[in-house]
Amino acid sequence: MSREEHLRSMVLEYLFPPEDHLMQVDLRQRVRKHILDGNINDAIVLLEQHFPAVLMSSDEPASSSKPGMHFVASSTVNPAHLNLNLRILAFTETFRVAYVDRTDSNAMSPEDDDRTIADLLERLQKLNVLVDMLPLAAERGTYQRELEGVAGLLAFPDAQGSPVARYLSKERRDNVASQINTAILYRMGHSATPQLELSTRYTFAILSLLSEWQILQTLVQKDPKMNEGPPLTFHRFVESQP
Structure with missing residues (x-):
């Protein structure tokens, strides 16, 4: 795999x-x-x-x-x-x-x-x-x-x-x-493994995959405001969803 x-x-x-x-x-x-x-x-x-x-x-x-x-x-x-x-x-x-x-x-x-x-x-x-x-x-x-x-x-x-x-x-x-x-x-x-540690690993994995799929970049292009403020994170990505 x-x-x-x-x-x-x-x-x-x-x-x-x-x-x-x-x-x-x-x-x-x-x-x-x-x-x-x-x-x-x-x-x-x-x-x-x-x-x-x-x-x-x-x-x-x-x-x-x-x-x-x-x-x-x-x-x-x-x-x-x-x-x-x-x-x-x-x-x-x-x-x-x-x-x-x-x-x-x-x-x-x-x-x-x-x-x-x-x-x-x-x-x-x-x-x-x-x-x-x-x-x-x-x-x-x-x-x-x-x-x-x-x-x-x-x-x-x-x-x-x-x-x-x-x-x-x-x-x-x-x-x-x-x-x-x-x-x-x-x-x-x-x-x-403690759930917090697992969640952290999953979050990094998801961010990595979203980046490879160019999903984050697409979201930024659709909404330039997402470039403002703190860097885009998985938490901000989830909050941006309808």
Whole structure:
């Protein structure tokens, strides 16, 4: 394929993406929004329905992750890690709704409080089972420390003022949302390059191709005013269209 044919293909794909591509973009955005809004279970449902490979057990090599102090924010496409990261986040978000965001006027009854604590403890038990299933001791150790941290939320009357308050940080939503988005793109065989960088590349490609096709020069000849002011850019070209 010649350079011009490649550029032409990029332009057409950028300007006229296939319908299924648009649908996948919409689904990815919905998954991301659910995570950023703290609706983790809704995000998991969408992933299982439309991107099952993201959370499906596989033989993904352990090298796909970078264990560390903030494992939830690490770079990984391993389904076992992603599943754990989402479900740990679901635990902290359930705790947040029950004990942080709730107002005094909407305080829980003792019975509701008991049920919530029982639900959170059951979630912790299930998370421990998932951690025990990890194949590598280093991974198990990292996640066990993570679970000890989030379990500590139950030990403090004022979790936001406690040593484990960082587990309630909304930055964790951002980290997991980005991680899941990258994993979706990876499983779909797409580039995980940040969208801004891709858009910049496409813009330069489009400008190059338009220049080769002499479209920009034709526009300037038709409207001499476009020669005035800043140089003609792709943004100005789009704005000039009816």
